Ligand SMILES: [Ca+2]
Ligand SMILES: [Ca+2]
């Protein structure tokens with residue numbers, strides 16, 4: 154804020170300001186930048202593919218922790234003797250309630266502990282078990298992650314990576330060996346989102362919380378489109394502050410384009426809380442950050458993909474934290490969602506800026522490339538940690554837009570400020586949350602501090618150490634999924650969970666279970682309840698193959714048998730009305746029928762699979778409409794339904 158007359162923006166604490174500083178139009182590249190810097194000063198957006206963090210290069214990683222040990226007992230060792238060996242291991246090591254969960258094809262016994270074991274603990278278990286004369290040998294049963302497509306832990310191939318001293322300064326990409334933010338949504342409460350090839354694929358549905366038309370610039374109050382309409386003020390062009398902050402935390406990474414994010418596999422969600430002039434009401438900000446965390450806000454649709462960490466790169470002059478903001482922080486704290494805030498850029502005590510002075514928030518000050526607190530950063534005991542915020546000689550590069558007083562095209566550019574420091578930390582927290590989604594705010598704060606290095610008397614975040622310090626939590630089963638799991642046989646029938654409960658991206662959650670190589674997913678949402686999809690069956694495999702929840706939504710029931718030896722299952726996107734039936738028979742395999750489509754309705758009127766029979770293909774779109782074919786299993790007759798868009802009519806033809 155130091156280059157700007159920010160006082161003019163503030164209205165008695167009702168409106169607040171962004172905390173970034175525009176760097177010179179042509180910034181000196183940070184040290185280590187590539188020699189073709191002239192081209193990089195004004196980057197041009199490529200039209201290439203935006204992809205998720207994991208590229209095709211590289212190999213999978215092996216988790217340091219595992220809960221399983223593979224034990225080879227000597228021939229003819231009795232079950233009682235085996236149990237005695239495990240009881241000894243339980244007494245002498247960190248193993249908890251070890252059980253033999255299966256026997257491998259080679260005859261080894263797979264022993265599972267109720268807790269995750271660190272590398273050192275595994276070593277102790279192996280030594281203890283191997284010391285028993287009944288045992289031939291033992292070894293940790295390592296967990297391999299993304300063996301097919303992993304983010305290389307080396308240098309990402311993003312074009313402007315060489316400019317990104319910030320992530321490198323905090324230990325990225327080395328930290329990606331520990332976690333990449335998978336399964337974690339990062340909330341960005343800011344100026345909203347922009348159409349950007351390095352962000353679009355990473356972004357889930359957000360919301361526009363600006364309740365007045367002056368700030369919103371979109372002609373209305375709150376709405377479901379959080380597009381950034383420009384944060385310019387007279388005399389200052391738009392910064393696209395929300396896009397810049399989002400890109401730092403989790404831009405598409407290793408996609409040979411633009412920048413890399415701190416948490417390459419995390420997703421982004423915008424709550425638009427600041428608009429014209431970078432201003433907004435504190436009450437809208439409070440609603441925005443709470444909604445991001447999954448807290449219900451009256452009049453606003455439920456957040457289908459709640460964030461596990463929320464970034465608020467804002468600061469405004471205030472002697473104390475507004476009550477409405479403090480309540481928001483407290484409610485988020487109670488559900489283990491940290492609110493990461495900028496310390497502010499006024500070179501004064503962070504105690505005099507909100508939300509930095511809201512107890513419970515994770516407050517981030519800004520450092521320079523030269524390992525000092527920046528001249529502009531707010532300071533004092535309210536500052537929990539510091540991270541790269543940059544200065545004129547080493548600004549922070551990220552995703553922006555070329556527009557000045559209107560929306561232009563996607564681009565890359567630099568800003569500096571505690572606004573840029575905060576999302577570095579939010580990204581690191583996303584890595585920590587991948588390892589333990591329930592990690593509490595105070596555990597996060599103390600881990601970030603205790604693992605940090607010292608810069609100007611503050612603790613600078615160390616992504617590798619902070620992430621490694623979080624014990625990988627074993628997935629637990631809870632809520633409606635736990636009820637379903639227990640009433641359908643639990644571990645004996647479905648196996649143990651191999652993932653935490655993960656957001657589906659379209660509402661609700663999903664958890665994966667594996668037993669003897671057989672995978673079951675239990676899906677849950679308010680609208681659909683808890684139901685399973687078995688990927689071993691034709692229906693589950695087809696569901697996954699054709700796009701899964703993103704295309705069909707969640708199951709509304711378990712797989713049901715048909716009267717003619719087949720099976721079916723219905724799916725719906727939460728909040729939407731169009732349902733799909735995936736129906737299987739031995740002859741046709743599993744195929745989807747759109748129950749809300751003209752063809753699906755006619756098929757239903759004709760008696761479903763008992764009439765025209767089972768679909769042989771999905772609905773095929775044509776220039777004039779669509780068609781789909783069905784075969785009756787009893788008669789063998791193939792029928793085609795053809796829907797014509799112009800007339801809306803469906804014609805039934807017998808093909809033979
Ligand atoms: Ca609006
Ligand atoms: Ca809007």
Ligand SMILES: [Ca+2]
Pocket residue numbers: 311312351404405406407408409410411412413
């Ligand atoms: Ca990129």
